[in-house]
Amino acid sequence: MISVKTSQKIAKTALWIAGFSTVAILILVIGYVLFEGLHVLSWDFLTENPRKMGSKGGIFPTIVATIYFTALTLLIATPIGVGAAIFLTEYTRDGKVTRLIRFGTEALAGIPSIVFGLFGFAFFVILLEPVTHGWSLISGALTGATMILPTLVRTSEEALKTVPVSYREGSLALGATKWQTIQKVVLPSALPGIITGVILSIGRVIGETAALMLTLGGSLRLPESVFDPARTMSMHLYLVAMEVGTKEATEKAFGTATVLIITIFIINSVANQILKRFIAKSS
Amino acid sequence: MDYKAKEKVYEKILLISAFISVITVVLIGGFIFTEGLPIIKKVGLIDFLLGKEWYPTKDVFGILPMIVGTFAVTFGALILGVPLGVATAIFLAEFAPPRVSKFVRPAVELLAGIPSVVYGLFGMVIVNELLMHIERTYLANILRPEYQRGYSVLSASIILAIMILPTVINISEDAIRSVPHEYKEASLALGATDWQTIYKVIIPAASSGIIAAVVLGMGRALGETMAVIMVAGNTVAIPDSIFAPVRTLTGNIAIEMGYAAGDHVKALFATGIVLFVIIMVLNTVASFLGKRGAGQS
Numbered sequence: 001m002i003s004v005k006t007s008q009k010i011a012k013t014a015l016w017i018a019g020f021s022t023v024a025i026l027i028l029v030i031g032y033v034l035f036e037g038l039h040v041l042s043w044d045f046l047t048e049n050p051r052k053m054g055s056k057g058g059i060f061p062t063i064v065a066t067i068y069f070t071a072l073t074l075l076i077a078t079p080i081g082v083g084a085a086i087f088l089t090e091y092t093r094d095g096k097v098t099r100l101i102r103f104g105t106e107a108l109a110g111i112p113s114i115v116f117g118l119f120g121f122a123f124f125v126i127l128l129e130p131v132t133h134g135w136s137l138i139s140g141a142l143t144g145a146t147m148i149l150p151t152l153v154r155t156s157e158e159a160l161k162t163v164p165v166s167y168r169e170g171s172l173a174l175g176a177t178k179w180q181t182i183q184k185v186v187l188p189s190a191l192p193g194i195i196t197g198v199i200l201s202i203g204r205v206i207g208e209t210a211a212l213m214l215t216l217g218g219s220l221r222l223p224e225s226v227f228d229p230a231r232t233m234s235m236h237l238y239l240v241a242m243e244v245g246t247k248e249a250t251e252k253a254f255g256t257a258t259v260l261i262i263t264i265f266i267i268n269s270v271a272n273q274i275l276k277r278f279i280a281k282s283s
Numbered sequence: 284m285d286y287k288a289k290e291k292v293y294e295k296i297l298l299i300s301a302f303i304s305v306i307t308v309v310l311i312g313g314f315i316f317t318e319g320l321p322i323i324k325k326v327g328l329i330d331f332l333l334g335k336e337w338y339p340t341k342d343v344f345g346i347l348p349m350i351v352g353t354f355a356v357t358f359g360a361l362i363l364g365v366p367l368g369v370a371t372a373i374f375l376a377e378f379a380p381p382r383v384s385k386f387v388r389p390a391v392e393l394l395a396g397i398p399s400v401v402y403g404l405f406g407m408v409i410v411n412e413l414l415m416h417i418e419r420t421y422l423a424n425i426l427r428p429e430y431q432r433g434y435s436v437l438s439a440s441i442i443l444a445i446m447i448l449p450t451v452i453n454i455s456e457d458a459i460r461s462v463p464h465e466y467k468e469a470s471l472a473l474g475a476t477d478w479q480t481i482y483k484v485i486i487p488a489a490s491s492g493i494i495a496a497v498v499l500g501m502g503r504a505l506g507e508t509m510a511v512i513m514v515a516g517n518t519v520a521i522p523d524s525i526f527a528p529v530r531t532l533t534g535n536i537a538i539e540m541g542y543a544a545g546d547h548v549k550a551l552f553a554t555g556i557v558l559f560v561i562i563m564v565l566n567t568v569a570s571f572l573g574k575r576g577a578g579q580s
Binding site: 004005007008011012014015016018019021022023025026027029030032033036079080081082083084086087088091100101103104105106107108110111112113114115116117118119121122123146149150153177178179203206207208209210213214234237238241242250253254257260261264265267268272 | 286289290293294296297298299300301302303304305306307308310311314315318366367368370371373374375377378379383386387389390391392393394396397398399400401402403404405407408409445448452476477478479481482499502505506507508509512513533536537540541551552555558559562563565566569570
């Protein structure tokens with residue numbers, strides 16, 4: 001039988017090791033990818049077209065496609081997500097309607113991305129083909145928008161809840177209508193929080209792959225309109241690493257992975273900065 | 284339009300936005316069921332779920348190997364990921380000095396933000412190569428040659444374990460932090476040590492939250508697609524060893540959707556139905572546990 005003191009010591013050491021292992025895993029994954037990928041990065045890699053299915057050349061069209069796809073997805077999802085959050089925080093008390101909406105949002109958050117892909121394929125790519133032109137940026141973005149909706153609703157809701165009730169009461173007491181109060185008082189105060197949520201969902205959009213395999217088309221040509229098929233960086237990484245799979249291709253895949261990691265890192269830092277200022281201001 | 288009418292219009296627009304999530308869930312269910320159910324009827328539910336053969340070109344659709352594969356990699360991920368995740372959560376909530384947690388927390392956040400294809404690439408090149416080396420050096424006499432390529436249940440479990448860490452850590456930490464301070468203070472006042480307090484008082488009090496964390500982590504592992512395809516080998520066969528290559532339900536859809544036609548497409552949608560149902564059941568369990576946890580504290 002070990003003494004109480006010894007078991008306390010063992011447990012504490014084990015927990016410290018656990019904490020550090022988590023960090024070590026992160027460093028291992030990121031470190032290895034950067035180690036293999038950083039030397040692939042160059043101006044040419046970022047600005048040239050891929051050749052030989054991506055095993056030579058750069059990733060320019062996939063960067064452009066990623067930006068288009070992300071912007072389009074957010075453009076579709078943000079108004080809906082913020083609107084839903086306003087409705088939930090400002091217009092309803094807990095009741096059947098709220099419960100149903102919350103159930104929907106939670107259920108949506110849990111659905112695997114490949115199932116979103118099947119849905120997007122059946123609905124946007126096949127059924128709405130005359131509108132979306134089948135596999136296209138718009139089909140992918142509509143699918144992506146439904147995927148980030150739960151995150152957007154939740155983060156916007158949290159931001160709206162931090163706005164003090166007294167602000168609303170002050171505005172209403174001055175004779176403003178409910179919508180005026182929301183538009184002129186509540187939304188501006190909650191804006192940094194909402195923006196943080198939007199920025200964080202950029203990360204999810206950029207990393208999404210499975211659903212896009214079934215909806216975006218995967219073409220390496222530079223998309224000229226939202227009705228053109230496209231290939232994002234994440235899709236490109238997968239296709240180059242798995243379907244080409246040569247040594248050269250793997251190297252290019254690591255280059256793409258490095259660009260992705262750096263982008264995600266920047267997004268996280270920006271979101272944290274905004275959030276920090278927001279918290280400092282509101283407390 | 285007077286302002287009252289305008290207010291009504293805005294409220295309606297907001298109501299519709301709020302209902303889009305609900306509508307989408309219904310549409311997703313609707314589409315995959317209409318596309319997938321006919322083939323399940325044609326093959327027969329039992330034969331579809333318990334059939335061991337999957338030859339889409341010969342109209343033979345049995346997904347048992349993929350169901351077993353999905354649960355094999357998921358449980359592997361939980362066995363590897365949950366102890367580390369919960370321990371990290373306890374560390375962050377109870378022991379980590381602010382200087383250290385300021386370092387660990389962003390790391391967890393970043394871990395959550397890395398795209399799954401990057402994990403897949405890391406798994407392919409590092410984990411699988413390492414496993415292959417071990418298999419060929421130490422286990423060459425025991426394992427069949429197909430089991431010596433690194434692509435396996437084990438490597439998928441390792442990668443998934445890393446991927447579910449953030450979910451498990453964040454939700455467990457919240458659960459541990461929501462245990463009332465009085466519990467801890469009372470235990471310490473009675474002369475219990477930190478560790479006795481943690482495992483006799485705090486963990487039991489946070490248990491439903493921690494279980495919810497595990498269930499959500501499980502959902503994430505079940506639904507992951509890209510990283511698994513890249514490391515698992517994707518052979519359609521019931522895995523009989525942790526070194527066996529394996530195909531999951533998600534992988535089955537993602538790999539074959541690109542070239543499928545006719546009944547094959549329908550069978551992939553039917554695979555989606557099975558996945559959808561499993562996830563829905565799991566989410567219901569998680570939200571039930573979450574509510575119970577919230578009711579307790």
